[in-house]
Amino acid sequence: MSIEVLKEPSVIEGKPTFVEIDEQISAPIDKLPNIKYLIALGITSTMLLIGIICIGATFFYGIGLWGNNNPVGWAFDIINFVFWVGIGHAGTLISAILFLFRQKWRTGIARFAEGMTIFAVMTAALFPLIHVGRPWLAGYLFPYPNQHHLWVNFTSPLLWDVFAVSTYFTVSFVFWYIGLIPDFATLRDRTKSTIKKIIYSILSLGWRFSNRHWHNYEMIYLILAGFATPLVLSVHTIVSFDFAVSIMPGWHTTIFPPYFVAGAVFSGFAMVQNVLIIIRKIFNFEHIITLDTLEKMNKIMLATGTMVGYAYGMEFFIAWYSGSQFESFVFINRAFGPYAWAYWIMVSCNVVFPQLFWFRKIRRNIPIMFVIAVLVNVGMWFERFVIIVTSLAHDFMPSSWAYYKPTLVDFGILVGSFGLFFTLLLLFIKAMPVISIAEVKAVLDGAQPHHTHNGGHNGK
Amino acid sequence: MIAINYQRKELSSKLLKIGVLLLALGFIIALLGYVIDHERAAFNGIILLMFVMSVGLGSLFLIGLEYLVGADWSVPFRRIMEILAIVVFAIPVFSLPLFANLHTLFHWTHIEDVMKDPILRNKMPYLNEMFFSIRSTAAFVLMFIFWWLLAGRSFGQDSTPTKNFRKITVRISALFMPIFAIVLTFMAVDWLMSLEPHWFSTIFGVYYFAGTFSVALAVVTLFAIYLNENGYLGEGIEGDHYYNFGALLFAFTNFWAYIAFSQFLLIWYANLPEETFWYLHRWEGSWAVISVGIIIIHFIVPYAVLLPQPAKSDPKRLKFIAWWLVFAHFYDLYWLVIPTYSHSGAVFGWMELYPVLIALGTILILFYFFAKNKNLLPIGDPKLPKGINFHL
Numbered sequence: 135m136s137i138e139v140l141k142e143p144s145v146i147e148g149k150p151t152f153v154e155i156d157e158q159i160s161a162p163i164d165k166l167p168n169i170k171y172l173i174a175l176g177i178t179s180t181m182l183l184i185g186i187i188c189i190g191a192t193f194f195y196g197i198g199l200w201g202n203n204n205p206v207g208w209a210f211d212i213i214n215f216v217f218w219v220g221i222g223h224a225g226t227l228i229s230a231i232l233f234l235f236r237q238k239w240r241t242g243i244a245r246f247a248e249g250m251t252i253f254a255v256m257t258a259a260l261f262p263l264i265h266v267g268r269p270w271l272a273g274y275l276f277p278y279p280n281q282h283h284l285w286v287n288f289t290s291p292l293l294w295d296v297f298a299v300s301t302y303f304t305v306s307f308v309f310w311y312i313g314l315i316p317d318f319a320t321l322r323d324r325t326k327s328t329i330k331k332i333i334y335s336i337l338s339l340g341w342r343f344s345n346r347h348w349h350n351y352e353m354i355y356l357i358l359a360g361f362a363t364p365l366v367l368s369v370h371t372i373v374s375f376d377f378a379v380s381i382m383p384g385w386h387t388t389i390f391p392p393y394f395v396a397g398a399v400f401s402g403f404a405m406v407q408n409v410l411i412i413i414r415k416i417f418n419f420e421h422i423i424t425l426d427t428l429e430k431m432n433k434i435m436l437a438t439g440t441m442v443g444y445a446y447g448m449e450f451f452i453a454w455y456s457g458s459q460f461e462s463f464v465f466i467n468r469a470f471g472p473y474a475w476a477y478w479i480m481v482s483c484n485v486v487f488p489q490l491f492w493f494r495k496i497r498r499n500i501p502i503m504f505v506i507a508v509l510v511n512v513g514m515w516f517e518r519f520v521i522i523v524t525s526l527a528h529d530f531m532p533s534s535w536a537y538y539k540p541t542l543v544d545f546g547i548l549v550g551s552f553g554l555f556f557t558l559l560l561l562f563i564k565a566m567p568v569i570s571i572a573e574v575k576a577v578l579d580g581a582q583p584h585h586t587h588n589g590g591h592n593g594k
Numbered sequence: 595m596i597a598i599n600y601q602r603k604e605l606s607s608k609l610l611k612i613g614v615l616l617l618a619l620g621f622i623i624a625l626l627g628y629v630i631d632h633e634r635a636a637f638n639g640i641i642l643l644m645f646v647m648s649v650g651l652g653s654l655f656l657i658g659l660e661y662l663v664g665a666d667w668s669v670p671f672r673r674i675m676e677i678l679a680i681v682v683f684a685i686p687v688f689s690l691p692l693f694a695n696l697h698t699l700f701h702w703t704h705i706e707d708v709m710k711d712p713i714l715r716n717k718m719p720y721l722n723e724m725f726f727s728i729r730s731t732a733a734f735v736l737m738f739i740f741w742w743l744l745a746g747r748s749f750g751q752d753s754t755p756t757k758n759f760r761k762i763t764v765r766i767s768a769l770f771m772p773i774f775a776i777v778l779t780f781m782a783v784d785w786l787m788s789l790e791p792h793w794f795s796t797i798f799g800v801y802y803f804a805g806t807f808s809v810a811l812a813v814v815t816l817f818a819i820y821l822n823e824n825g826y827l828g829e830g831i832e833g834d835h836y837y838n839f840g841a842l843l844f845a846f847t848n849f850w851a852y853i854a855f856s857q858f859l860l861i862w863y864a865n866l867p868e869e870t871f872w873y874l875h876r877w878e879g880s881w882a883v884i885s886v887g888i889i890i891i892h893f894i895v896p897y898a899v900l901l902p903q904p905a906k907s908d909p910k911r912l913k914f915i916a917w918w919l920v921f922a923h924f925y926d927l928y929w930l931v932i933p934t935y936s937h938s939g940a941v942f943g944w945m946e947l948y949p950v951l952i953a954l955g956t957i958l959i960l961f962y963f964f965a966k967n968k969n970l971l972p973i974g975d976p977k978l979p980k981g982i983n984f985h986l
Binding site for chain 2: 234236364367371375378379380381386387388389390391392440444445448449452455456457458492
């Protein structure tokens with residue numbers, strides 16, 4: 135049996151040369167924005183503006199503008215926070231965990247997903263700041279000796295969130311930047327504009343593509359991947375602790391940490407897949423972000439979606455098995471109570487529709503996978519809604535039960551968060567290479583000849 | 595062209611001798627145990643059952659995982675997993691003495707007590723002997739079916755490879771995964787969690803899975819290294835293959851710690867009496883020492899040993915840590931099961947040796963007899979050359 139038969143197809147299609155790779159990937163940066171781009175930017179920045187107005191109104195008039203009521207003290211702000219932090223998870227999973235697993239197909243999408251991580255975490259970080267009501271005092275969230283002798287509550291998972299999210303942001307940012315250095319150098323060498331040259335020269339930190347540079351680069355990349363891997367798990371674990379350490383029925387359940395992590399990766403992949411489908415079409419990256427890559431992403435969505443389904447099932451089973459009437463009530467109330475509509479949106483979008491990915495034809499059908507991924511994100515948003523709102527709305531004191539209704543301001547801030555995220559993404563697309571030039575070159579056919587025992591090599 | 599340098603070599607009968615010795619010794623101890631103190635012997639029987647299940651079902655999971663993710667490096671070791679998975683057939687045998695002692699083991703089988711206890715009464719539709727037996731039997735049958743589908747079908751491929759074999763097996767593997775998750779969860783809930791029928795934890799199935807994965811992988815690692823060192827696996831398997839074992843063992847050491855910590859922290863923090871008592875039982879008297887020990891044995895030691903990069907491909911250190919993880923899984927099961935038997939403090943005597951002796955003896959004997967006339971590499975698999983030729 136010849137080994138050539140079993141050679142995996144290259145993750146990059148069409149055998150482009152190194153120069154072609156340079157040109158194709160830096161094309162969006164070289165050209166001035168066209169009208170389509172400006173329209174897209176107009177839409178997203180309008181959304182952002184709506185959000186800013188709603189946040190401004192909230193600061194001016196107070197949180198009374200929101201739909202939060204007495205039992206439901208946590209609603210859209212925390213839902214959006216958890217949702218956006220979750221979106222961020224795909225980036226680090228792709229760049230760190232898949233790197234450790236030596237998955238070559240990650241190279242086409244890693245940079246973009248890392249960028250999304252950073253923007254998603256920035257968007258997420260906005261919500262606790264708004265939620266505290268006095269965002270100008272948020273500095274006290276960091277423990278430092280001060281004249282007021284004000285100290286944080288170290289036993290609160292909300293504080294652990296501050297540490298977890300800021301560490302995550304820092305490491306993701308450094309990881310992203312380290313990966314960008316060789317690409318900045320490529321851009322520096324290509325550009326003819328003096329201003330760009332100065333900017334890229336500073337950003338590329340004197341990178342000269344020397345052997346020693348690469349050696350250090352690969353070492354630091356591996357170390358950062360090692361650091362980022364536990365961070366991916368820790369961030370959403372700690373977000374889940376926000377709920378799970380309490381004694382609120384429906385929140386306090388031990389499966390929350392891995393269940394939240396699986397859900398975060400699930401929604402993050404859905405978002406990355408959605409945006410990449412558009413990007414690869416607009417910028418003609420179809421041979422770099424291939425259909426095979428998208429199919430693999432769909433497989434990961436199927437796996438994580440099914441894990442989330444396992445957690446739903448386990449929660450239901452144990453709610454009954456525990457014999458705790460509060461737990462049983464909360465779960466029956468979720469499925470058949472006043473919020474049943476939200477619950478069934480969540481179950482159908484997160485567990486039922488992704489099952490279509492069992493079929494190869496659907497995994498490789500771009501319009502269908504796009505719709506499924508949109509539904510996944512709808513479902514994952516509703517998951518947080520279901521967890522947060524249904525548990526709070528019917529808590530231990532039936533006399534204070536109340537139905538939560540979001541206001542227009544709530545929706546405005548949600549729209550604004552999407553506006554912020556997509557505005558940042560659009561700016562990123564035009565300012566930096568959205569695909570790692572150096573890494574894509576490294577996975578081209580023949581870039582890494584492996585010598586075999588009988589003297590031949592299976593490279594090109 | 596890559597030629598596979600593989601000549602089938604007769605397995606050394608030393609394997610059988612050691613296995614028979616272990617099994618005979620374990621059998622005598624078990625027999626004496628059931629005569630002298632059947633309660634203690636039965637509780638140890640759960641450790642034996644769950645350990646063998648971890649290895650058997652875990653091996654099936656590893657096979658399914660390899661097909662599903664399309665891994666290359668593990669193809670040369672798949673035959674070892676396929677042979678190891680045969681131990682699933684020993685599971686029902688080990689469950690027989692337990693079924694005979696259900697009243698001794700499980701508080702929920704005492705109907706008169708259950709009737710007095712509203713919580714247990716509530717659980718009767720699930721926790722009753724009839725349904726319990728049906729669940730276990732169904733689980734065993736499913737394991738047999740999937741043993742055939744995932745492992746059994748593969749042996750014939752050595753002489754007569756069939757078309758589409760891989761394609762079909764990949765589909766079977768996909769079907770297997772959800773079934774595996776359900777079977778494993780309910781076996782963990784039934785045989786381990788329901789020992790203290792008031793206690794509940796949604797993560798418990800995942801906790802048992804974390805242990806299952808690392809012990810099954812550790813056993814495969816041990817067989818792979820010993821067989822390879824003695825020339826049973828042909829040529830070409832070296833450090834890069836070992837590295838994957840090391841890396842995965844390291845990853846699942848962390849995964850286990852993550853799951854165990856999550857369960858503990860959430861229960862400790864919320865401090866609800868209906869959950870905390872389970873940990874408090876494991877904090878009575880000398881149990882506290884065992885409970886602290888599990889952190890060191892199941893996490894800190896393997897973490898520290900496997901952390902350096904060279905350790906992951908060094909067969910010496912890998913053998914040590916794989917043995918260590920086998921021990922750690924026994925320790926974990928001991929910590930899960932025995933506090934229900936002995937509330938006031940940890941007990942350890944000659945009787946606790948029998949699960950270890952019988953489990954290891956059974957694995958060795960079954961492996962020997964089943965591997966006897968078989969190739970230890972899946973030589974009919976077209977992916978094998980690529981698997982042998984694997985480099986990082």
